[in-house]
Amino acid sequence: MSDRTVDRVxxxxxxxxxxxxxxLSDRAIAWIFISPTIFLxxxxxxxxxxxxxxxSFTNYKANRIGREVKDxxxxxxxxxxxxxxxxxNMQATAHFLFWTIFFQVLIGFTLAWxxxxxxxxxxxxxxxxxxxxxxxxxxxxxxxxxxxxxxxxLFNYIVSWFTGKDPSSFEMLGSVNLxxxxxxxVDTWMWTPFVxxxxxxxxxxxxxYIYEAAEIDRASKLRQFFTITIPMVLPFLMLAVLFRGIxxxxxxxxxxxxxxGGPGSVTELTSINLKREAFEKWRTGYASAYAIILFVTVxxxxxxxxxxxxxxxxx
Amino acid sequence: MTYTKLASASAIVLAAxxxxxxxxxxxxxxCWAAWDPANALVELSKEFEAESGHTMNFxxxxxxxxxxxxxxxxxxGGKLCDLLIGDSQWIGGGAENGHYVQLNDFFxxxxxxxxxxxxxxxxxxxTWPKGTPNYYALPAMGDANGWFYRKDWFExxxxxxxxxxxxxxxxxxxxxxxxxxxxxxxxxxxxxxxxTVYGAAIFTERGSEGITMGVTGALYPWGFKYENTPxxxxxxxxxxxxxxxxxLEFYKEFYKTATPPGYTNSYMGESLDAFKSGxxxxxxxxxAFFPGLYADPNTGGDKIDFFVNPPQNQAGSTLGGQGxxxxxxxxxxxxxxxxxxxxxxxxxxxxxxxxGGYSAHNSVLEDPGFVDSQPFxxxxxxxxxxxxxxxxxPAYAELLLAMQKRIHDYVVADQGTAQEALDLLIEDWTxxxxxxxxx
Numbered sequence: 001m002s003d004r005t006v007d008r009v010x011x012x013x014x015x016x017x018x019x020x021x022x023x024l025s026d027r028a029i030a031w032i033f034i035s036p037t038i039f040l041x042x043x044x045x046x047x048x049x050x051x052x053x054x055x056s057f058t059n060y061k062a063n064r065i066g067r068e069v070k071d072x073x074x075x076x077x078x079x080x081x082x083x084x085x086x087x088x089n090m091q092a093t094a095h096f097l098f099w100t101i102f103f104q105v106l107i108g109f110t111l112a113w114x115x116x117x118x119x120x121x122x123x124x125x126x127x128x129x130x131x132x133x134x135x136x137x138x139x140x141x142x143x144x145x146x147x148x149x150x151x152x153x154l155f156n157y158i159v160s161w162f163t164g165k166d167p168s169s170f171e172m173l174g175s176v177n178l179x180x181x182x183x184x185x186v187d188t189w190m191w192t193p194f195v196x197x198x199x200x201x202x203x204x205x206x207x208x209y210i211y212e213a214a215e216i217d218r219a220s221k222l223r224q225f226f227t228i229t230i231p232m233v234l235p236f237l238m239l240a241v242l243f244r245g246i247x248x249x250x251x252x253x254x255x256x257x258x259x260x261g262g263p264g265s266v267t268e269l270t271s272i273n274l275k276r277e278a279f280e281k282w283r284t285g286y287a288s289a290y291a292i293i294l295f296v297t298v299x300x301x302x303x304x305x306x307x308x309x310x311x312x313x314x315x
Numbered sequence: 316m317t318y319t320k321l322a323s324a325s326a327i328v329l330a331a332x333x334x335x336x337x338x339x340x341x342x343x344x345x346c347w348a349a350w351d352p353a354n355a356l357v358e359l360s361k362e363f364e365a366e367s368g369h370t371m372n373f374x375x376x377x378x379x380x381x382x383x384x385x386x387x388x389x390x391x392g393g394k395l396c397d398l399l400i401g402d403s404q405w406i407g408g409g410a411e412n413g414h415y416v417q418l419n420d421f422f423x424x425x426x427x428x429x430x431x432x433x434x435x436x437x438x439x440x441x442t443w444p445k446g447t448p449n450y451y452a453l454p455a456m457g458d459a460n461g462w463f464y465r466k467d468w469f470e471x472x473x474x475x476x477x478x479x480x481x482x483x484x485x486x487x488x489x490x491x492x493x494x495x496x497x498x499x500x501x502x503x504x505x506x507x508x509x510x511t512v513y514g515a516a517i518f519t520e521r522g523s524e525g526i527t528m529g530v531t532g533a534l535y536p537w538g539f540k541y542e543n544t545p546x547x548x549x550x551x552x553x554x555x556x557x558x559x560x561x562x563l564e565f566y567k568e569f570y571k572t573a574t575p576p577g578y579t580n581s582y583m584g585e586s587l588d589a590f591k592s593g594x595x596x597x598x599x600x601x602x603a604f605f606p607g608l609y610a611d612p613n614t615g616g617d618k619i620d621f622f623v624n625p626p627q628n629q630a631g632s633t634l635g636g637q638g639x640x641x642x643x644x645x646x647x648x649x650x651x652x653x654x655x656x657x658x659x660x661x662x663x664x665x666x667x668x669x670x671g672g673y674s675a676h677n678s679v680l681e682d683p684g685f686v687d688s689q690p691f692x693x694x695x696x697x698x699x700x701x702x703x704x705x706x707x708x709p710a711y712a713e714l715l716l717a718m719q720k721r722i723h724d725y726v727v728a729d730q731g732t733a734q735e736a737l738d739l740l741i742e743d744w745t746x747x748x749x750x751x752x753x754x
Contacts, residue, residue: 059750063390064412064709085720150577174579176728262521263579264728265720280383281713282390283750 049295056289063282076289085265085273086290093269095180096187096255097248101241103188108195109237113229115196116203126200130193137190141257144186148172148258173259179267183255187248195240202236203229231315238309242302249298270294340368341650346385346396347637349375350583351607352456355670362666363657369650378583379523386712389414389642397645398654400455400637403439408709409640410443415451416641421652422450427659433457436675439704440638445545452638453655454675456603459624459698460532460633461691462495463590463608464488464597466620468507477501488620492536492565492627495597499573502596514573516589516598517566518582521723524715525582527705528633530566530722532599532624535631535703537562548748555737558628563733567726579727590614599624601635602698605691606671621691623698630701636673710747717743 007022024032056076060069080086115126132140147155148171156167172182206228214224252271255261261268274294278287345360347353353375360371374395376384382402388395389409401409409415418441422429429437429450436454443451468474469486478486478501489495499514506512518529531539539562540553553559570578575594578585583600590598591614600608609615624632639658641651657663664676668688673695679685686693706714718740725736748754 063386063408066412151575168576171577171579174577174727176730256522260520260522260580262723262727264521264724264730266728276716279387281716283713 052288052291055285056292058285060285060288061282062284072285076286077293079286080290080293088265089268089270089273092180092265092267093249093251093271096183096251096267096269097245099181099184100187100191100248101244103184104192104195104244105237105241107188108192108240109199109233111192111196112199112203115200129196132190133193135190137253138257140186140190141254144182144189145173145258148182150174174263176263176266179259179263183258183267186258187251187254190254191244191247195237195244198236198240198243199233202233205236206232235309235313238305238312242305242309245305246298246302249294339650340370341397341647342370342372343397343647343650343654344372344374344395345398345400345654346374346376346388347400348381349377350603352603352672355667355672358670359663359667359672360654362663363654366657367650367653369653371654379520382523382712389644392644394642394644394646396642397647397651398639399642400639401452402637403634404705404707404711404715406440406443406451406638407707408711410449410451411709413643414640416643416648416652418450418453418641418655419448421655425656425659427453427656431659431661431677433675433677433680433699435634435699435702436636436638439634439702439707440636440675443707445707452640453659454636455639455658456636457673457675457695457699458601458603458635458637459695459702460528460599460635461602461605461621461623461694461698462597462599462625463605463619463621463691465590465593465614465618467618468502468596469620474507488622489625491625492533492562495625496565496569496573499569499597503573508593510593512593513575513589513595514597515569516578516581516586516595516600517569517574518586518599519570519574519578519723519727520580520582520585521719521727522580523582524719525580526722526726527715527718528582528635529599530563530726531633531703531705533562533566533569533627534559535633535701536624536627536629537565538628538631541706548754550741550744554741554744555734559737560733562627563722563725563736567733570726602673602691602695603635605695606689609690621694623694623701626701630697632698632702634702634704636675708751710751713747714744717747 011018057071057073058069059072061067111129115122115129144155147153150156150168150171153167153172155172156170159165159170160167170178172178210228210232211224214228219227250271251269252275255267255269256272259267261272270290271294274287274290277283277290345356347356353373357371357373360373363369364371382405385396385399385401386405386408387393389399389412399415401415406415410417421427429441429448432441432454436457437450438446440454441450441452443449469488475486478484478498481501482497484494484497486498486501489498495515501514502512503514504511517532518525520526537558539556539559541550543549543551543553575589578589581589583604586598586600587604587608589595590608591611593614605621608619611619623630639655641648641655645651658667659676661676661678664674664679665682668674668679668685674680680696682688686696705711705718708714721736721740721743724730725733730736731739745754
């Protein structure tokens with residue numbers, strides 16, 4: 001009996017269809033199977049991307065169908081890149097991105113390390129810790145809004161209890177200095193469990209015999225941590241950073257619920273601004289250029305990062 | 316035999332009539348914002364259903380999402396709404412983009428005269444281009460931004476004495492913007508009935524239109540103008556005039572010194588909550604909410620009173636309110652026009668006011684009993700005489716969002732000066748009008 005894919009497929013199909021299939025090559029069969037996926041990919045990803053690139057060079061407005069569409073060349077790109085507000089949004093996004101990842105990695109790894117120590121109630125604690133990431137961002141945004149309320153919010157009262165400050169003397173969401181940190185705190189609370197789970201998978205993948213060998217060599221716990229634990233968990237950690245980085249670069253829902261981009265524009269992340277340009281101001285051409293700039297930024301950074309990740313894995 | 320024939324004939328006629336009514340009966344959908352007057356309209360529309368045989372469905376969207384939801388619906392040529400009570404600022408886009416049906420021929424055919432409605436409302440809610448007799452809506456809901464206050468606190472002798480001592484003046488309904496601020500500052504942080512209360516709830520919302528609607532309540536009384544010459548789009552010296560700068564600084568001072576803590580992103584709902592929870596002495600909000608506020612068992616009745624937005628250099632109130640339009644993408648335009656014809660009748664308008672809607676019909680507004688019909692009716696009339704509206708251009712959303720950003724950046728986020736905020740606003744608006752080919 002032949003091992004050809006075409007024969008195996010033909011055997012599993014009705015005779016009438018099988019006769020037709022037998023006449024096809026393996027390559028043709030493979031194309032038949034993957035063509036729906038390729039078609040969907042082209043229709044859903046590639047075509048909109050090409051269309052967006054084309055629109056980014058025009059003054060098109062999706063809410064003004066009858067309006068003449070003019071080719072404006074690189075004007076949209078020039079406007080975006082020379083607009084100081086764009087850089088303020090980028091700055092706000094970078095602040096959010098850096099600090100959320102920093103805290104999530106720090107706390108997530110610490111929690112994973114603690115959970116990895118076998119103790120009573122270990123599973124229960126794991127379940128409790130991962131609860132926040134199971135909630136909807138809209139719900140999280142809303143209840144943290146209440147927690148941050150200066151007059152009745154629990155957060156302010158807790159801070160007040162520790163610092164002795166009047167609870168209503170500071171506004172986490174209303175202060176220009178505190179609001180960027182308020183959104184970092186909420187995102188960290190929600191997504192640290194995700195980083196913890198990935199780190200936990202990494203920690204549990206380290207074979208015990210490596211530590212046993214290190215013990216025989218009389219390596220201290222600290223040395224074991226830095227020469228075994230960290231290097232072996234690093235690829236997992238870097239993967240978590242990649243996921244969280246991409247997610248937080250396009251952060252929208254949570255921050256919109258919490259601050260709406262305010263006060264002023266201090267928490268207006270790039271995705272919030274993009275949505276305003278595209279679907280509130282309806283500057284479709286301009287928003288397309290903005291989207292392309294963001295896409296190139298994320299794609300470029302992610303590519304560099306993935307290369308680094310692969311190097312770490314190969315070590 | 317004759318009786319049998321007669322009975323049969325009657326039955327046939329009856330059946331035919333019923334069938335014909337059923338055949339013409341439509342399921343109409345009216346879209347509006349989700350707020351108190353919308354509930355009154357549901358009640359009012361029951362009469363239309365009974366008279367016409369049509370069924371009315373309603374799509375009410377909360378205010379913060381109303382513009383987004385409805386403008387997306389119109390822009391996509393959606394058939395969800397047959398009738399739309401859209402914001403006054405949408406009229407330009409509704410007309411120029413072909414979303415609304417022009418109603419002139421219909422009005423002429425049905426004998427509906429725009430002279431029967433208050434001129435300010437016709438100008439603001441119905442016409443495009445402004446001031447021309449091209450009608451795209453029937454004035455449905457007159458509205459303006461006004462004020463309400465804790466009458467029981469204002470009449471409290473101890474509080475009155477404390478105010479007199481602090482300011483040397485009598486505590487009364489404010490007669491100017493500066494007096495309004497003075498009173499609000501007096502109440503800020505004061506202990507009343509063992510509770511700390513604050514001056515006033517004003518609009519500071521960033522996302523939709525809140526802070527713009529609030530700040531224009533200060534800008535208009537100071538004499539703010541959008542253009543030096545109407546229709547010319549020459550904004551330099553008008554939008555950033557010394558009066559406008561002073562008004563904007565005033566609004567910021569108000570926000571910083573006389574509002575409750577955490578009041579950084581607040582609009583209608585937050586204003587109502589702050590007042591009803593006894594947190595503030597005064598609050599700004601749309602007249603549309605006043606019937607509900609007056610009826611509130613805790614802070615309404617004898618405890619509340621109302622006043623029109625106080626003047627400064629001149630009288631001026633921010634226009635709210637909407638006109639009712641027929642959506643051009645609707646397949647049921649005839650039935651939708653029937654609704655407008657019914658709604659325009661003086662007796663329906665009188666009932667509309669009675670139920671809590673703000674009629675703009677002269678027969679209601681000029682009725683001798685109107686001023687005394689509600690404690691806020693006189694203030695409503697006074698406010699409507701001095702209203703000003705935001706740009707009603709097709710690019711209104713871009714213009715509005717630019718103002719939201721510049722004002723919020725200055726007032727709430729402490730960025731730059733009032734002069735800089737208004738200068739930047741002119742730059743933003745100039746860019747929009749250049750894109751529109753109007754400059």
